[in-house]
Amino acid sequence: MKNIAIIGASGYTGAQITALIQAEAELTIQGLYVSENSLDKGKPLSDLYPVYQQVKHSLQPLTAEAKAAIVNEADAVVLALEHVISLELAAYFYEQGLAVFDLSGAYRFSDPAQYPKWYGFEHNQLATLEKAIYGLAEWNAEAIANTRMIAVPGCYPTASLTALKPLKPFLTDAYPVINAVSGVTGAGRKAQLHTSFCEVSLTPYGVLGHRHQPEIATQLGQEVIFTPHLGNFKRGILATITVQLKPGTTTEQISEAYAVYDNSDIVKVMHNRFPKVDDVVLTPNCILGWKYDEQSGYLVVSSAIDNLMKGAASQALQCIKIHYQLA
Ligand SMILES: NC(=O)C1=CN([C@@H]2O[C@H](COP(=O)(O)OP(=O)(O)OC[C@H]3O[C@@H](n4cnc5c(N)ncnc54)[C@H](OP(=O)(O)O)[C@@H]3O)[C@@H](O)[C@H]2O)C=CC1
Ligand SMILES: CC(=O)N[C@@H](CCC(=O)OP(=O)(O)O)C(=O)O
Secondary structure, eight states: OEEEEEETTTSHHHHHHHHHHHTOTTEEEEEEEEOTTOTTTTSBHHHHOGGGTTOOOBEEEOOHHHHHHHHHHOSEEEEOSOHHHHHHHHHHHHHTTOEEEEOSSTTSOSOTTHHHHHHSSOOOOHHHHHHOEEOOTTTOHHHHHHOSEEEOOOHHHHHHHHHHGGGGGGBOSSOOEEEEEEOGGGGOSSOOGGGSTTTOOSEEOSTTTOTHHHHHHHHHTSOOEEEEEEOSSSSOEEEEEEEEBOTTOOHHHHHHHHGGGTTOSSEEEEESOOOOGGGTTTSSOEEEEEEEETTTTEEEEEEEEOTTIIIIIHHHHHHHHHHTTOO
């Protein structure tokens, strides 16, 4: 039995992973935490989210005493926090000997020079950063099993990399072009004008400057063009990727490359059929659909995930299970 503390548990990803952990026979919840001055401290999580009524824990303020109790009682922490808050807390708990599953982007780049540009802070926890590995569950299982500091990937990178990594041997210098649409929960729970009901209308954002572009490029080992869009739905991401492959690449070779997911319970691959967001919402799954034109060498692949599940919470749970070798 592994005892897990969840920090940032009142947020969208924190509440989601709390519900997932609650349902696991071999995991227990050490506690659910919010900031010291949170308006939600003391409230049962199920008051905020009646849909998670099976969770009986209340939200506790993350005081110095609470941190000490986590270190004494928990095996691992899940951090579902803003990047800059995770930066400090991940290093603190890692140094205390706990396993850290960080949903933020604070440890996803191994190169500290990336953080001022993409996250607006200097990375000041270099010893912990050196230990961190990227928790793309289908591709990094060995590192996830052997490391206590796991940077769970971003939602768009999860959708994009799951589609693109099998194609790596066939890529040329031509940049894959990724157009992705996310539901509004991708922006988190706190009130912001651009995510309010009357403001949301399908539109691109972060054009040629979103922090997930370098995350995808680093993990793929190939530059990409990445354009996210905000859509007027709650959950889910659909990333549609267009890429020209090496001359002579055959449809059969691509089928063989995607066979890497044949034994996966989570990634499903379809040829000449395409997924819808609703096919994956509230599930841990990623559904890929691809079509290839041998003559032009162009391939189009769509990748659908639930941003709060495979894009965050259920991928973190995959990492926890791989790390602790749970079924
Ligand atoms: N939403 C998504 O689809 C995805 C999000 N992520 C990443 O996951 C992380 C969490 O995102 P999300 O769940 O959307 O965020 P939310 O804004 O919904 O939740 C943030 C949580 O952090 C808590 N919090 C804020 N400050 C502190 C603090 N100092 N100490 C303890 N708790 C604190 C908040 O509660 P309170 O303010 O009341 O204290 C709240 O529980 C982010 O880094 C995000 O980038 C990753 C993949 C997908
Ligand atoms: C719709 C929306 O706003 N989505 C978020 C991505 C959420 C996520 O996965 O991101 P990180 O963990 O990398 O922050 C954004 O574009 O910033």
